[in-house]
Structures are given as C-alpha cells and as structure tokens.
Amino acid sequence: MPGLTIGDTIPNLEVDSTHGKIKLHDFIGDSWIIIFSHPGDFTPVCTTELGKIAAYAEEFVKRGVKLLGLSCDDVQSHNEWIKDIEAYTPGCKVKYPIIADPKTEVIKQLNMVDPDEKDSSGNLVPSRALHIVGPDKKVKLSFLYPASTGRNIDEVLRVVESLQKAAKHKVATPANWKPGEPVVISPSVSNEQAKEMFPQGYTTVDLPSKKDYLRFTNV
Structure with missing residues (x-):
C-alpha cells in the first residue's frame, strides 16, 4: 500500500498525546495543520527543532495553522522531555500537543517512517517528516x-x-519567493480572466518563445 502523500486525505486516527486523546479530523477542524514527527525523545536535533517550532508558534497561529508533534515514546516521556526543550530555547513554551506512538x-x-533507521530493539523509527494539511483534511x-x-522553520513558514x-x-510562487514579493499567475487563468481577477494589474515577461505564460502580480 503506497504511503500518505500530497493530495491524500489524512486518516482520522484517534491518538494519545500530551493534551489527552485527539481525533485528528476533529483537531484540525477548519484550520490548517502542521504534523511533524521526530525520531525520539531526548535526542539532540529534535530538542532544537521542537523548541524552534514553539518559538514560532505565534506566527503559525496568525496564519490559522495548528501544530501537532509526534514522537515514538509515551506521554510521560514527552512531558519530561518538554522541560528540556523549553530550557534549551529560552522563552519558548511547548503549547502544542505531541502524539505518543x-x-x-x-x-x-x-x-513518517525512516526505512534505514531502527532503534536498539530493531523497531522502525520515525523519519524527520512534516505534513502540511489543509482545512479539507488533505495533505498539501x-x-x-x-x-x-x-x-529550517523559516522555510516551513514560507x-x-x-x-x-x-x-x-x-497564483503560484516562483523560486526563492518570500512573503511580500510578486507571485505568478496560474497558466489556467486567461489574460482576460487575469484582468478581472487582478485589478491591480500584472506584468508579462517578454521571453524568446513569445509565449505570454510568465505573468507576475502582487496579491
């Protein structure tokens, strides 16, 4: 069976977490959500990552995005680990739930499995995976x-x-795009439609092919 990928509906699992039982679809509600997995509690890279995500939490909240971590240890272990995470990244508070698995x-x-990594008992461990899921419960x-x-949490926010x-x-965003910069208009939008949809105007790049497909606007 192929793994969950872009366009798939995320399964409506019921999971244990540091915030109690969570049913994924109910937790998502009408929001966007970022689900991110970690190879294990009390591990160095994960400790830096969860702290950095907590430090950015308000930026995600502003954009209507919920956060949900996952690590293959139990809730008690997670709660002890959170103390380390918050100590390492001063000022951060891990307010998002972490799934126990x-x-x-x-x-x-x-x-979210890393096929090349196993723990000391030979069990599968998580990869450093991250899914961004839309309000329609589909992986985006x-x-x-x-x-x-x-x-890089800046890249996740971007x-x-x-x-x-x-x-x-x-619209779509070109290479190295940053918020505030021009975006490109989808090829499925005709020039006539573009004039209606983007009354602020747009510019078309003059290319050797003379095809007018590279159109920039600000939204």
Whole structure:
C-alpha cells in the first residue's frame, strides 16, 4: 500500500498525546495543520527543532495553522522531555500537543517512517517528516528529511504562506519567493480572466518563445 502523500486525505486516527486523546479530523477542524514527527525523545536535533517550532508558534497561529508533534515514546516521556526543550530555547513554551506512538503504529499510517533507521530493539523509527494539511483534511505539502538533518522553520513558514496564497488567489510562487514579493499567475487563468481577477494589474515577461505564460502580480 503506497504511503500518505500530497493530495491524500489524512486518516482520522484517534491518538494519545500530551493534551489527552485527539481525533485528528476533529483537531484540525477548519484550520490548517502542521504534523511533524521526530525520531525520539531526548535526542539532540529534535530538542532544537521542537523548541524552534514553539518559538514560532505565534506566527503559525496568525496564519490559522495548528501544530501537532509526534514522537515514538509515551506521554510521560514527552512531558519530561518538554522541560528540556523549553530550557534549551529560552522563552519558548511547548503549547502544542505531541502524539505518543510507542507501538510505531501512527508513523506507519502517516507515512513518517525512516526505512534505514531502527532503534536498539530493531523497531522502525520515525523519519524527520512534516505534513502540511489543509482545512479539507488533505495533505498539501510534505517534507521528508533523514534523522541527521534538522528542519529550517523559516522555510516551513514560507511554504505555509505560499500554499495559502495559492489556495486563495489562483497564483503560484516562483523560486526563492518570500512573503511580500510578486507571485505568478496560474497558466489556467486567461489574460482576460487575469484582468478581472487582478485589478491591480500584472506584468508579462517578454521571453524568446513569445509565449505570454510568465505573468507576475502582487496579491
């Protein structure tokens, strides 16, 4: 069975977490959500990541995005680990729930398994995976890093903004785009439609092909 990927509906699992039992679809509600997995509690890269995500939490809240961590240890272990996370990143508070998955069942269903890594007992461990899920409960974007590489939370925030703009305006974001910069108009939008949809105007890049497909606007 192929793993969960972009366009798939996230399974409506009921999971244990540091905030009690959570049913995923109920937790998502009408929000966007970022679900991110970690190879284990009390591990160095994960401790830096969870602290950094907590430090950015308000930025995600402003954009209507909930946060949900996951690690393959139990809730008691998570709660002890949170003390380390908050101590390492001064001023951060881990207010988001962290799923407990000691039987590694949730990571399999959410396609967050690292096929090359196993713990000392030979069990599967999570990859450094992250899914951004829309209010329609579908996966919009996935990152999949090996355990050795920590994520860039600025990039996570950037792609959230890109996804939300694309969902709202029929636009896409060009390479290295940052919030506030021009976006490109989707090829599915005709020039006539573009004039109506983007009354602020747009510019078309003059290319050797003379095809007018590269159109920039501000939204």
